[in-house]
Amino acid sequence: xxxxxxxxxxxxxxxxxxxxxxxxxxxxxxxxxxxxxxxxxxxxxxxxxxxxxxxxxxxxxxxxxxxxxxxxxxxxxxxxxxxxxxxxxxxxxxxxxxxxxxxxxxxxxxxxxxxxxxxxxxxxxxxxxxxxxxxxxxxxxxxxxxxxxxxxxxxxxxxxxxxxxxxxxxxxxxxxxxxxxxxxxxxxxxxxxxxxxxxxxxxxxxxxxxxxxxxxxxxxxxxxxxxxxxxxxxxxxxxxxxxxxxxxxxxxxxxxxxxxxxxxxxxxxxxxxxxxxxxxxxxxxxxxxxxxxxxxxxxxxxxxxxxxxxxxxxxxxxxxxxxxxxxxxxxxxxxxxxxxxxxxxxxxxxxxxxxxxxxxxxxxxxxxxxxxxxxxxxxxxxxxxxxxxxxxxxxx
Amino acid sequence: xxxxxxxxxxxxxxxxxxxxxxxxxxxxxxxxxxxxxxxxxxxxxxxxxxxxxxxxxxxxxxxxxxxxxxxxxxxxxxxxxxxxxxxxxxxxxxxxxxxxxxxxxxxxxxxxxxxxxxxxxxxxxxxxxxxxxxxxxxxxxxxxxxxxxxxxxxxxxxxxxxxxx
Numbered sequence: 083x084x085x086x087x088x089x090x091x092x093x094x095x096x097x098x099x100x101x102x103x104x105x106x107x108x109x110x111x112x113x114x115x116x117x118x119x120x121x122x123x124x125x126x127x128x129x130x131x132x133x134x135x136x137x138x139x140x141x142x143x144x145x146x147x148x149x150x151x152x153x154x155x156x157x158x159x160x161x162x163x164x165x166x167x168x169x170x171x172x173x174x175x176x177x178x179x180x181x182x183x184x185x186x187x188x189x190x191x192x193x194x195x196x197x198x199x200x201x202x203x204x205x206x207x208x209x210x211x212x213x214x215x216x217x218x219x220x221x222x223x224x225x226x227x228x229x230x231x232x233x234x235x236x237x238x239x240x241x242x243x244x245x246x247x248x249x250x251x252x253x254x255x256x257x258x259x260x261x262x263x264x265x266x267x268x269x270x271x272x273x274x275x276x277x278x279x280x281x282x283x284x285x286x287x288x289x290x291x292x293x294x295x296x297x298x299x300x301x302x303x304x305x306x307x308x309x310x311x312x313x314x315x316x317x318x319x320x321x322x323x324x325x326x327x328x329x330x331x332x333x334x335x336x337x338x339x340x341x342x343x344x345x346x347x348x349x350x351x352x353x354x355x356x357x358x359x360x361x362x363x364x365x366x367x368x369x370x371x372x373x374x375x376x377x378x379x380x381x382x383x384x385x386x387x388x389x390x391x392x393x394x395x396x397x398x399x400x401x402x403x404x405x406x407x408x409x410x411x412x413x414x415x416x417x418x419x420x421x422x423x424x425x426x427x428x429x430x431x432x433x434x435x436x437x438x439x440x441x442x443x444x445x446x447x448x449x450x451x452x453x454x455x456x457x458x459x460x461x462x463x464x465x466x467x468x469x470x471x472x473x474x475x476x477x478x
Numbered sequence: 479x480x481x482x483x484x485x486x487x488x489x490x491x492x493x494x495x496x497x498x499x500x501x502x503x504x505x506x507x508x509x510x511x512x513x514x515x516x517x518x519x520x521x522x523x524x525x526x527x528x529x530x531x532x533x534x535x536x537x538x539x540x541x542x543x544x545x546x547x548x549x550x551x552x553x554x555x556x557x558x559x560x561x562x563x564x565x566x567x568x569x570x571x572x573x574x575x576x577x578x579x580x581x582x583x584x585x586x587x588x589x590x591x592x593x594x595x596x597x598x599x600x601x602x603x604x605x606x607x608x609x610x611x612x613x614x615x616x617x618x619x620x621x622x623x624x625x626x627x628x629x630x631x632x633x634x635x636x637x638x639x640x641x642x643x
Contacts (some may be wrong), residue, residue, distance in 0.1 A: 104488035141494045199489065229565050281566060445575075 084182040088307040088314030089440040091121025091300030097264040097425045100198040100292040106140060110194050111152035113296035113430075121300040121310055128300070129186035131155035133175040134193050135164045135429030140200040153192055160190075167464025168376065169193055170297065170433025175320045175470055176302040186218040187306045193433035194296035202292065202428075223290070231348065232382040235259040236283060237361050238397045241385050243283055245403045247274035249289055250381045250423070252409055257409075257420025259450040262434075263478050264293040264425040276335065283285060288381040290426035297430040304478075315440035318473045319362055323354040351463040352390040354471040356461065359392070362473055367459070368393045368407070368414045373452040375435035377462035378421045384408075388416070389463055410452070418442065432462040436472050443474050481504065505534040517622050519555045521594060530555075530594040556592035557620035558641065559566040562599055563588040566609045585609035587638055589618060602632070605639040617641050 093116025095109060118124060131153050133146055142148070146155070146162035165172040170193030177191035235241050251271055257263035269287065277287035307314045315389045317337040364370050374391065378384035388399045393414055400407055408416035422431050441447050442455040463469045502510060507524065512518045521530050522545050524538035530553050537544055545551050565586040584603035591598050602610045605621065613616070618638040628634040
């Protein structure tokens, strides 16, 4: 029988576009120290360390080895985990599994990216096998992937371009309240509507930045969690789903095109969400969850996720926007952190969704706290079709 | 050691080149040699669900069955098709390693090829530079490079041109 587990510590660095003043190891160490301070532990209390960043974004492999000085992994259990955009959430769920095994008293998870140092493009080029690469241009895939989703949403009349701009303004408002967000500038609908077109209908301000930063969490099994913290965020359940084999194994050009089931790489996300709901008896997530965090690599994705997390019916995301239901004062606030659109140090991003939910459940949200958050969820997705859903509660 | 009033922070160069080549495997190799030698696009068909898959795959990702290398499992597609999606990047991306522009400036097309089914879609580029003139539903055909210039790549097809039928 697995142990029940909780997040007992969360740490984040500041997030910026460039950090010439700090090395990767030092960056990671800042997040680790912040998480340990938050848990009121020292590195001696940690039994295993799991770390992740996206392979090659900094031109380096084997961070589990050369990051040890900063991560504190010396002479401890642990390893590196990588799953593209969802690296941070996969690190988190790996920590959950380790803690639930009962073999470790406290597990430290770290996600980081220092995107001022490397070529994300070089890595993106090498992540998939695609015989169409030489005509499509691998570097286009991330943006055209989001473009396919955006076009699909417009076709379905799920949302209008102006409503997307309204959501972007909301995302900026939330980010301004979050001291760990990267882009914290107030925006207007006009700013968004007039920002440069990248790939119709995607505009520059719809897209996440490239950020530098690190996030860390401390996860503990029930037996030690209650000793470590009087206010743990209980991780009730977590689901990971890989959707990468549908409909065509590995063929990105088809993955992002319109298919009878819509753009392909959204399916695993919805499957993770519905499986989480089913296993935990959640039938009306909009009513039963108090706050959610989603991995929104573009503003359009936050809105697509409204439908895929079943906050509303298919093609009805616009209703949530009209009601401002997902705003901080709404009945189901989405991304009080400001989301990925405001901050995207990729290896940290997916962990930040989970970390933010832990912060909200523990009531540590400060200016961005959703009042009385008792049950909440984090959903993450990456272009490599790997999706994670996590459910947390204030009480076991 | 003296402490300067304003510290100077340096980035240390670490240039990574990626000279990889990937084995295409039997099915993709055949797909590419057919393009090079015969100017033909071939697909294969799942014996269980009958889906026509391009480029050909050794396993149907739905049915998880092996698609044997038998003549009845191979399908020759037309080089004509119908656009299902049109995509353009208004500002092209710059490769951070080489400083070069990534990909062609032409609109990207997703094309459902004749002779397949609704899933038989490939990605390629458009001859027509104005994306609004190649909307979904447009009929297009491959324009092939001359045989002596073909290398066994999908770019042996220069682009797809709009056709009137």
